[in-house]
Amino acid sequence: MxxxxxxxxxxxxxxxxxxxxxxxxxxxxxxxxxxxxxxxxxxxxxxxxxxxxxxxxxxxxxxxxxxxxxxxxxxxxxxxxxxxxxxxxxxxxxxxxxxxxxxxxxxxxxxxxxxxxxxxxxxxxxxxxxxxxxxxxxxxAYIAASDRLLSTLSKSAVEKYDDFIKKYPHIEMRVTNKQIASYLGITPESLSRIRRQYVLLPNS
Incomplete structure (x- = not known):
């Protein structure tokens, strides 16, 4: 063929x-x-x-x-x-x-x-x-779902954002802040605050 x-x-x-x-x-x-x-x-x-x-x-x-x-x-x-x-x-x-x-x-x-x-x-x-x-x-997929659940229960909002950036590099140019906030389980206003904190981290 x-x-x-x-x-x-x-x-x-x-x-x-x-x-x-x-x-x-x-x-x-x-x-x-x-x-x-x-x-x-x-x-x-x-x-x-x-x-x-x-x-x-x-x-x-x-x-x-x-x-x-x-x-x-x-x-x-x-x-x-x-x-x-x-x-x-x-x-x-x-x-x-x-x-x-x-x-x-x-x-x-x-x-x-x-x-x-x-x-x-x-x-x-x-x-x-x-x-x-x-x-x-x-x-x-099972490992990723387990990690996501553990992250939701035990990690800070900044740590969740760090995980998101590593999992989806460059995606922030392709999706809205509202959609990212929804994924992280926070408000868009909280996302803006977290980003300001994130850029101050030594490994960001």
Whole structure:
């Protein structure tokens, strides 16, 4: 099968990410292409809305997405940002086929490589290395979620901001102060104060 030059470049980003963890042959790369699709979304479009089932896992080739939930008071709580080389989706909804509690929208024009659950299951059979890769992703996601919970419970606001900067370098130019504050669980006014404190730290 022939692929356009643009698609080859798009998939090379995914293959580079996977090969940081497991090796892939050209035959295996072709299998990955055959069980996935490239999708484009415009800024403000939803990848997933609360109450819907997350039918795809999405590798971000280009763009920035926000995963968030809305509480009973209508307040948004940002769970995660997904930028280039990250994955976006509600993994719990994807695996259980239950409605999601999250919304995922595009903060920029975005391009992703999508995998359905059926496609991934077939890909696991054909390319065991892909199953190993996703197992590593699950482990890393669990560790990240545990670290986030521990940070929320035990770290100061300045320490949380420091973690955010290290986790998402350069993202502050791509998201609003309100969205960053929502991720950190603080007000935008508190974020401004924390930034002033942060620049005074010796290692900032």
């Amino acid at each position: 022939l692929y356009s030059k643009n698609n080859v470049m798009i998939y090379e980003k995914l293959f580079t990410a996977i090969e940081q963890h497991v090796p892939l042959s050209e035959i295996e790369k072709n299998s990955i292409r055959s069980y996935s699709v490239v999708k484009k979304f415009r800024k403000h479009q939803y990848l997933l809305q609360e109450g819907n089932i997350s039918y795809t896992e999405n590798f971000v080739v280009k763009g920035c997405l926000r995963s968030y939930e809305v509480n009973e008071k209508g307040q948004e709580h940002v769970i995660q940002f997904s930028v280039e080389d990250w994955w976006a989706g509600d993994l719990l909804s994807f695996l259980t086929e239950q409605p999601s509690s999250y919304n995922i929208d595009c903060l920029e024009d975005t391009e992703v490589i999508q995998f359905t659950k059926t496609g991934l299951d077939r890909l696991y059979d054909e390319v065991p290395m892909v199953e190993r890769y996703f197992r590593l992703l699950l482990q890393n």
